[in-house]
Amino acid sequence: MDANHVAVIMDGNGRWAKKRLLPRVAGHRAGFHRMLALADHAFSRGVKCLTLFALSTENLLRPKEELDGLYRIFREYFPEQSLKLKQKGITLRVIGDLSLLPEDIRKMIAEATALTAGGDKGTLVLALAYGARQEIAEAANRTVRAGKEISEEEFSALLYTSDLPPLDLLIRTGGEFRLSNFLLYQAAYAELYFSEKFFPDFTEKDLDRALQEYSLRNRRFGRI
Ligand code: IPE
Ligand code: IPE
Ligand code: MG
Numbered sequence: 001m002d003a004n005h006v007a008v009i010m011d012g013n014g015r016w017a018k019k020r021l022l023p024r025v026a027g028h029r030a031g032f033h034r035m036l037a038l039a040d041h042a043f044s045r046g047v048k049c050l051t052l053f054a055l056s057t058e059n060l061l062r063p064k065e066e067l068d069g070l071y072r073i074f075r076e077y078f079p080e081q082s083l084k085l086k087q088k089g090i091t092l093r094v095i096g097d098l099s100l101l102p103e104d105i106r107k108m109i110a111e112a113t114a115l116t117a118g119g120d121k122g123t124l125v126l127a128l129a130y131g132a133r134q135e136i137a138e139a140a141n142r143t144v145r146a147g148k149e150i151s152e153e154e155f156s157a158l159l160y161t162s163d164l165p166p167l168d169l170l171i172r173t174g175g176e177f178r179l180s181n182f183l184l185y186q187a188a189y190a191e192l193y194f195s196e197k198f199f200p201d202f203t204e205k206d207l208d209r210a211l212q213e214y215s216l217r218n219r220r221f222g223r224i
Contacts, residue, residue, distance in 0.1 A: 001214075001215060001219075002045075002046045002047075002211075002215070003046075003047055003168040003169040003191075003211060003214050003215075004047065004048045004049065004165040004166075004168055005047070005048065005049040005050075005051070005164060005165040005166060005167050005168050005169075006042060006047050006049070006050050006051070006168065006169045006170075006171065006210075006211070007050070007051035007052070007053065007167055007169070007170050007171070007182070007183060007190075008038070008050070008051070008052050008053065008170075008171045008172075008173065008199075008202075009053045009170070009171070009172040009173065009174075009179070009180065009182055010031055010035075010052055010053055010054055010173060010199040011172060011173050011174030011175075011176060011180075011198075011199060012027075012173055012174025012175065012197070012198030012199050012200075012201075013027035013028045013030065013031040013198065013199055013200060014027050014028075015027070015174065015198055016030060016031070016198035016199070016200045016201065017030075019198075023069075024066060024069070025066070025069030025070070025072075025073070027198070027200060028069060028070055028073055029073050030200035031054075031199045031200045032054075032073050032077050033200075034199065034200055034202060035052055035054075035081075035124075035126075036081055036084060036085070037204065038050070038052075038202070038204065038207055039052075039090060039122065039124045040088065040090075041204040041207055041208075042122065042207060043090065043121050043122035045207075045208070045211055047122065047211075048122055048123065048165060049122065049123045049125060049164050049165055050122065050123070050124055050125065051095075051125040051126075051127060051161075051164070051167075051183070052124070052125070052126055052127065053127045053130065053182045053183075054126055054127060054128055055070065055096070055127070055128045055129055055130070056127075056129075056130060056131055056180060056181055056182070057096075057097065057100065057129055057130065057131030057134055057181070058131065058180070058181060060100055060129060071101075071102060071105060074105050074108070074128075075104070075105065075108070078105070078108040078109065078111075078112050079108060079111075079112075081112075082111070082112035082115050082116055083115075085112070085115075085116045085119065085124065086115050086116050086119065088119070088121055089119040089120055089121035089122075090116060090119050090121050090122055090123070090124050091116050091117060091118065091119040091120075091122070091123045091124070092112050092113055092115075092116040092123075092124050092125075092126065093113065093123055093124070093125045093126070093164075094109045094112075094113060094125070094126045094127075094128055095125055095126070095127050095128075095130055095160035095161065096127055096128045096129040096130035096131075096160070097129045097130070097131070097134060098128065098129060100129040101128065101129050109128075123164070125161075125164065127182070127183075130160075130182070131181045132179075132181050132182055132183055132184035132185065133181055133184065135159055135160055135185075136159070136184065136185055138158075139155060139158035139159055142158055143155070143158070156185070159185060159186070161183070161186055166186070166189075167183060167186040167187055167190040168190060168191065168214065169190060169191050169193060169210065169211070169214045170182075170183065170187050170190040170191070170192050170193070171193045171194075171195065171207075171210050172192075172193075172194050172195070173195045173197055173198065173199045173202045174195075174196075174197075174198055174199060175194075175195075175196045175197075175198075176194075177194055189219070189221055191214050191217050191219065193210045193213060193214065195210070
């Protein structure tokens with residue numbers, strides 16, 4: 001069985017840089033430059049939607065120097081990469097609490113999203129300033145404001161991922177075994193895959209290994 005929706009927690013950029021005696025930001029840059037190649041490869045393997053976790057709400061508590069470095073990369077990355085995405089027919093989506101990001105980056109995201117809309121090669125979803133607990137709390141607050149009880153399906157429709165296929169495979173790079181507040185609701189029945197590789201070292205071959213392992217898993221969804 002093929003995975004329609006694959007998500008990757010892009011972890012280990014800092015340690016990748018440290019190993020090379022480089023500043024952490026060099027690891028983030030190297031990580032960002034893997035994104036398009038991995039997306040391309042995923043879509044060529046039949047994946048319809050690739051979600052990459054690049055910045056959590058908790059990451060926003062990192063020192064200013066690190067965040068400034070990350071924002072600098074976004075500023076370089078968005079205009080340049082969105083043209084490439086457009087050429088390749090890849091639709092870009094961004095999920096998260098974008099109000100937590102600097103104004104100019106929000107604008108770039110809006111432009112990149114508009115530019116790439118309707119691409120039919122696949123959907124690349126970037127999770128930025130994303131936190132699953134915040135996403136769930138916000139959905140709960142919306143139901144409270146609406147003043148009525150809702151079903152599980154209606155609740156799912158209030159999440160950022162409402163228009164995306166169900167999550168099939170969740171990969172975490174960087175050798176940690178935790179979800180770190182990523183897609184907690186959506187991952188209920190996702191297959192989990194952990195790689196020791198730091199994200200900048202995670203290659204197309206590594207993605208193939210994960211997809212291959214996924215294809216051998218037996219998903220029972222609680223049945224027998
Ligand atoms: C993941 O790499 C990218 C972000 C969270 C922005 P890290 O920055 O967490 O790298 P490590 O885990 O410190 O190596
Ligand atoms: C998870 O990595 C978030 C992203 C990769 C964007 P972290 O480095 O923030 O996770 P922890 O702190 O090790 O749990
Ligand atoms: Mg980390």
